[in-house]
Amino acid sequence: MEHPKQLLPDFNMRYRGKQNAPKGTSDAEKDDLPEFEPFKGALPRGPITSNDQYGLKLVKLDLHKSVNTREHRTDKFKHHDLIIRRGQKFTMTLTFNRPYDVSTDYAMLEFVIGKNSRSGKATYNIVLLNKCPYPDDCKNMWERGELNLTYNRISVDITPSAKSIVGKYHVYLTVSVPHWGKQRTDLETDIYVLFNAWCQDDDVFLNDEAQRNEYVLNERGIIFNGETNHVSSRPWDFGQFKHGVLDACFHCLNMSEMVLEDRKKVALVARRASQMVNALDDNGVLVGNWSGNYAMGTPPAAWTGSAEILLQYKRNSAPVSYAQCWVYAGVLNTVLRCLGIPSRVVTNFNSAHDTNGNLTLDIFVDEDGSMNRDYTNDSVWNYHCWNEGFMKRTDLNSKYWGWQVVDATPQETSKGLFQCGPTSVKAIKEGQVCLQYDGKFVFAEVNSDVAFKMVDKHGLWKTVQVNTSHVGTKIVTKAVHSNAAENIKDSYKYPEGSRADLATMAQATSFGCERDPFYRSSLQETDVDIELMAPAVQLGQNFYLTLEVQNKSLEQRTVQLSATCCVTYYTGVDYGTFKEERKLVSLGPSMTEKVNIEILANEYMGHMVDQGSLKFICVGKVQENNQVLGASKVVLLEVPILSLKLHGEVKVNQEMSVTLEFTNIFNVVLEHVNLRMEGPGEIGLKKKYYEYVSPGASLTWTESFVPDMPGTGGVVGSLVCPKLSHVYGELDFDAQP
Numbered sequence: 001m002e003h004p005k006q007l008l009p010d011f012n013m014r015y016r017g018k019q020n021a022p023k024g025t026s027d028a029e030k031d032d033l034p035e036f037e038p039f040k041g042a043l044p045r046g047p048i049t050s051n052d053q054y055g056l057k058l059v060k061l062d063l064h065k066s067v068n069t070r071e072h073r074t075d076k077f078k079h080h081d082l083i084i085r086r087g088q089k090f091t092m093t094l095t096f097n098r099p100y101d102v103s104t105d106y107a108m109l110e111f112v113i114g115k116n117s118r119s120g121k122a123t124y125n126i127v128l129l130n131k132c133p134y135p136d137d138c139k140n141m142w143e144r145g146e147l148n149l150t151y152n153r154i155s156v157d158i159t160p161s162a163k164s165i166v167g168k169y170h171v172y173l174t175v176s177v178p179h180w181g182k183q184r185t186d187l188e189t190d191i192y193v194l195f196n197a198w199c200q201d202d203d204v205f206l207n208d209e210a211q212r213n214e215y216v217l218n219e220r221g222i223i224f225n226g227e228t229n230h231v232s233s234r235p236w237d238f239g240q241f242k243h244g245v246l247d248a249c250f251h252c253l254n255m256s257e258m259v260l261e262d263r264k265k266v267a268l269v270a271r272r273a274s275q276m277v278n279a280l281d282d283n284g285v286l287v288g289n290w291s292g293n294y295a296m297g298t299p300p301a302a303w304t305g306s307a308e309i310l311l312q313y314k315r316n317s318a319p320v321s322y323a324q325c326w327v328y329a330g331v332l333n334t335v336l337r338c339l340g341i342p343s344r345v346v347t348n349f350n351s352a353h354d355t356n357g358n359l360t361l362d363i364f365v366d367e368d369g370s371m372n373r374d375y376t377n378d379s380v381w382n383y384h385c386w387n388e389g390f391m392k393r394t395d396l397n398s399k400y401w402g403w404q405v406v407d408a409t410p411q412e413t414s415k416g417l418f419q420c421g422p423t424s425v426k427a428i429k430e431g432q433v434c435l436q437y438d439g440k441f442v443f444a445e446v447n448s449d450v451a452f453k454m455v456d457k458h459g460l461w462k463t464v465q466v467n468t469s470h471v472g473t474k475i476v477t478k479a480v481h482s483n484a485a486e487n488i489k490d491s492y493k494y495p496e497g498s499r500a501d502l503a504t505m506a507q508a509t510s511f512g513c514e515r516d517p518f519y520r521s522s523l524q525e526t527d528v529d530i531e532l533m534a535p536a537v538q539l540g541q542n543f544y545l546t547l548e549v550q551n552k553s554l555e556q557r558t559v560q561l562s563a564t565c566c567v568t569y570y571t572g573v574d575y576g577t578f579k580e581e582r583k584l585v586s587l588g589p590s591m592t593e594k595v596n597i598e599i600l601a602n603e604y605m606g607h608m609v610d611q612g613s614l615k616f617i618c619v620g621k622v623q624e625n626n627q628v629l630g631a632s633k634v635v636l637l638e639v640p641i642l643s644l645k646l647h648g649e650v651k652v653n654q655e656m657s658v659t660l661e662f663t664n665i666f667n668v669v670l671e672h673v674n675l676r677m678e679g680p681g682e683i684g685l686k687k688k689y690y691e692y693v694s695p696g697a698s699l700t701w702t703e704s705f706v707p708d709m710p711g712t713g714g715v716v717g718s719l720v721c722p723k724l725s726h727v728y729g730e731l732d733f734d735a736q737p
Contacts, residue, residue, distance in 0.1 A: 023261060024114030024123055026254040027167035056105050056175045060095035061187055067091065073198070073217060076709065078243035078682075083192040085340055087162030087199030089145060093155040094129075094173070100154055102130045102147070109158070110172040110184075111142065111191065113165055114260045122165050123260055127158050160193055162201035165263045166339055167250055168192050192246065195266060195340030203266045203392040206342045214480040215342035215390065220714050221333070222478045223326045224485055225570070225726075227382045227613065228349035230536065230636045231476065231485060235716045235730040236330045236345075237305030237678050240338035245307050248314035249338045252276045252285060255317065266341060266391045267422050270406045271437060273339075274387075275419035277332045277408035279319035282417075285309065285331060288410055289322035290569060292610045297321025301610065301725035304678040304716040306334035308685055324570075324611075328408040329385035336406070342390035346405075346488070349474040351384035352448035353411060353572070359443075359508075361450045361471070364461060365564075365619055365630065372455050379572035380450060380471065382613060382634055384409070388477070389422060396435055400424035403491065405442050414438050425491050431507030443508055446472035446492050452630040454619070464619075464628040465526075469496045527553035528587070530561075530620055532633035539608075539637040539724070540601050540666045545616055547595040551587035558623040559585045563597060567607040568615045568634070578607045605668075610725050613637060640665055642717045642729030644677075647702075650713075650733045655704045658731065660717050663698040670721050679705035679715040680735070707735040 063082045068090040069075040074083040084090045092109070100107075107129040117123040125142045142164075145157030169191045176182040196202040197212050206212050219238050226232035239245060253263065256276045262268045276284040286309065289300065300322050303309065309331055312320050323331075329345045336343035352361050364375035386407035393401050404422030414420055414437060423442045424435060433439035452465040472493060479486040494500035533546040545565070551557045565579035581597050604614060614635040621628055640662070647657040660677060664670050673690040686703045693699055707713060712734050719727040 023259045024116045025257040025259055026115070027113050027165075027169075027250055027260065028254055029115045030112075030170055055097075055183075056100070056107070056177055057097045058094055058173055058175075058185055058187070059097050061189065062093040062095075063189065063191075064091045064093065072196075074194070076217070076219075076241040077246060078241060078708075079192070079246055081168075081190045081192060083194065083246070084160070085194050085196035085199065085202075086160045086164040086166070087196045087202045089143075089157045089159040091155060091157050093153060096152045096154075099152050100129075100149060102149065104177070106130055106176040108174050109156075110174060111160075111169040112172065113167050113169045121261065122161075122163070122264055125160070125164070125169075127156070129154060129156060162196065162199050163264050164193050165260055166194055166269065167253075167260065167263055192250075194338075197340060197342050197390070203394065204341050204390060205392075206390050210480050212342065214478075215344055216337055216340060218337075221330075221345060222483045222485075223330060223345050223385060224347040224476050224478075225326060225383050225385075225611075226349075227634050227636045228473045230638075231349070231474070232636070232638075233483070233485070234326070234726065234728045235304070235714070236326075237307065237714075237716050238330065238334040238337060239305050239307035239684075240334050242307045242684070243682065244311050244314065245334065246338055248310035249335045251314045251317075252310075252335065255284070256282060265394075266389070267393055267395065267404070269339065270336065270341060270389045270391070270404070270422050271419055273332060273335050274406045274408045274421055275417055277328055277335065278323075278410040278418055280410045280418040283317075283319055285313045285320060286323035286328060286408075287319045287321040288324065288328075290324060290571060290573075292569075294322055294610075299610065299674075299720050299725060300324040300327050302674055302676060302718055302720040303327055303330075304676050304685075304718050304728075306331045308678075310334065325381075325409040326385040329387055332387050332406065332408040336387065336389050343406075344388050344477045345385055346388050346475060346477045347383050347385050348446060348472055349383050349476075350471050351381040352445050352471045353379045353381060353384075359448050360466075361448050362453055363450060363617075363632070364453050364455050365617065366455055367457070375453075375455055375461070381572050382570045382636070384445065386420075388425065391422065393422070393424060396424060396427075400427045400432070400435065402426060405438075407442075412441060414441075428492055429494065429504065431504040431511070433508050434511045440508075440511075446475065447505070447508070452619075452632075454628055465630045526622070526627045526629045527551070527625075528557055528559055528620065528622055528627065528629055530618055530629055530631040532616055532618060532631050534616075534633065534635045537614075537635055537637055539639050540605065542598065542600050545597045545599055545633075545635075547583070547597065547618055548592065549585050549587060549595065549620070550592045551590060554589045556589065556624070557587045559587065559620045560623065561585060561595065561618060561620050563616060563618045565597075565599065565604075566615050566617075567604060567609060567612045569609055570611045570613060572615075574615070575609045575612065576607045578604050608637075608723075639724060639727050642719060642727055644715055644717050644729045644731040646715075646731055646733055650707060650735045652707050652710050652735050652737055655706055656733070657702055657704050658715050659700060659702040660729065661698065661700050662693075662719055662727070664693045664695055666724075667695050668723060669694055670723055673699075673719060673721040675699075675701060675717065675719050677701075677703050677715055677717045679703075680713045681706040681708050707733075710735050710737045 072084045109127040111125040143159040148155040171187045174184045195204045197206045222233045279287045364372040388403040403425045406421035410418035427435045433443045448471045450467045450470045453461045455461045475489040476485040529550045531548045537543045561583040563581040566577040567575045617632045619630045643661040645659045650656045670693040675688040677686045717729045
């Protein structure tokens with residue numbers, strides 16, 4: 001039997017028998033307007049003809065775009081339509097074909113979003129251009145200021161509600177003249193309404209001008225990566241004001257079929273955005289790929305900003321390949337800032353991915369000290385990037401308002417979809433993990449323990465060591481008006497082991513974040529400690545891994561050490577083991593000894609993966625008392641940076657030249673080298689390809705950009721090839737008018 005939709009193309013099962021028409025889900029669609037009569041008494045509805053000398057017709061509309069956008073802080077948008085922020089007045093001037101008589105002429109402006117708009121709903125809003133009283137049943141009036149009437153011209157101040165739907169409104173003018181009739185005119189213009197962080201009545205109000213400038217208006221950013229003892233950074237061009245990006249952001253919401261009425265609520269918009277920035281479930285923006293094979297797409301490390309990604313998605317209405325967590329975070333940050341939501345990218349170092357929800361990351365090792373991959377499912381990411389959006393959570397107690405975690409990286413499903421947040425940061429700190437949304441998952445990312453468990457030949461295991469402070473050791477974001485890393489760990493966690501921290505953990509476990517009840521009580525007390533140490537290492541260099549073994553007892557100790565050396569993805573997932581070492585150490589009472597293991601470049605280079613790091617796991621067994629101890633360390637391999645140089649002065653609408661330089665410092669040929677530079681102007685993205693770069697050879701590439709706005713700006717460069725990635729550079733400039 002055929003599905004009803006094949007029999008009736010317009011049939012929609014979701015609405016059949018429930019309501020007469022579906023709710024609007026796209027601001028890109030137009031529809032017939034509802035009939036709404038705001039004036040007392042019936043009026044003839046015949047159209048006013050063009051030959052009627054008494055007819056009232058609009059001959060000119062002035063949206064005062066330059067003034068309005070400057071006042072609304074939307075003048076940086078490269079867009080031909082008027083863009084305003086809700087809860088703040090803007091001015092329109094209408095010029096008619098004859099003088100406007102407020103006592104006899106009646107007119108109203110209608111601001112309509114999407115299809116199936118209804119009077120009395122937020123999808124249909126009116127402003128009356130006379131002094132007649134508002135009808136009692138009209139619930140969606142945008143506030144009108146005093147009329148400034150001069151002969152045949154009316155200037156009017158209009159303030160959209162601070163609870164308006166965000167999106168694209170189409171504008172109509174309806175005029176009525178007694179005894180002559182009524183006419184509606186399509187003004188053939190759209191007005192975009194955004195969230196307003198400057199309006200106290202808006203749920204995104206942020207009472208700090210410096211933070212508003214940073215978290216809403218700043219188009220450039222820094223995304224931190226690396227590992228907790230070696231924090232690196234990369235530039236990112238959010239580009240929320242670039243041509244086409246605003247329409248691309250609303251296109252994402254339209255593609256998600258989000259009900260227009262829900263777009264009044266910032267928490268729902270942020271949650272839907274986290275869903276749509278990844279391509280799972282709904283053909284969203286970005287396809288994730290952590291395999292290292294990026295055929296038929298762009299390697300995640302090659303992207304320099306969000307605009308190219310969003311514009312490609314808008315152009316093709318198909319997912320863009322490929323992304324990893326920082327790309328998801330960069331694009332989501334663009335979407336949120338573009339819509340007017342204050343937002344920032346946050347990096348959590350040693351970020352837990354707890355697959356079974358027990359607040360414990362289980363690392364299984366065999367008796368010889370090697371990793372047991374059959375048992376180990378959890379992972380600790382070197383870092384993980386997500387976003388925070390600033391908002392009132394009207395569904396929560398006011399103490400949980402403020403910064404909220406929103407994460408577009410598809411890790412685990414939430415209510416059946418790959419979406420995460422918004423999750424109150426304050427609620428995470430207090431262990432209130434059952435508040436909407438996804439509190440348990442975010443709490444585990446920053447609070448899980450790491451437990452080493454030894455598996456014997458029969459498959460039985462026991463916990464041999466637990467680290468309660470490894471996860472969430474550092475949580476950073478870009479500082480306001482600075483490229484420095486601001487550590488915001490204190491907003492997520494109380495000091496480890498403090499009374500408040502213990503209370504938080506008790507609160508979380510009371511809501512179902514259960515720890516393994518046996519692993520702590522079954523731990524052995526050890527009188528020997530191991531610490532792993534390594535210097536800062538550049539990719540391709542030899543170095544020594546140092547095992548410092550300390551005997552804390554007053555007796556002789558003999559320790560059998562097993563060290564496993566492997567290459568891992570930044571997500572903590574092992575790629576392959578390249579070396580294993582066994583050492584026997586004899587320690588006198590209270591003695592400390594250092595054991596060096598040489599790590600050669602030719603041992604690990606053949607195993608390297610995209611953004612790979614080296615992970616070392618050492619397990620020791622004390623022969624005298626059978627105590628088992630363990631330690632681990634991740635070593636980040638540094639890569640060179642790109643040099644970007646500016647030539648001459650920078651002026652608006654004049655070409656500026658930038659030269660990118662790179663030298664291959666490795667003893668291998670770099671093949672299939674792709675370069676990018678992203679800078680200011682309409683054609684702000686440039687690409688270059690080199691077949692190969694020989695060892696010791698340098699490349700030089702010069703490109704031109706045309707700044708179209710005065711003030712500070714920047715150029716971002718990237719290099720990626722199969723053997724080398726995450727090579728970046730940037731420069732700042734100040735464009736003169």
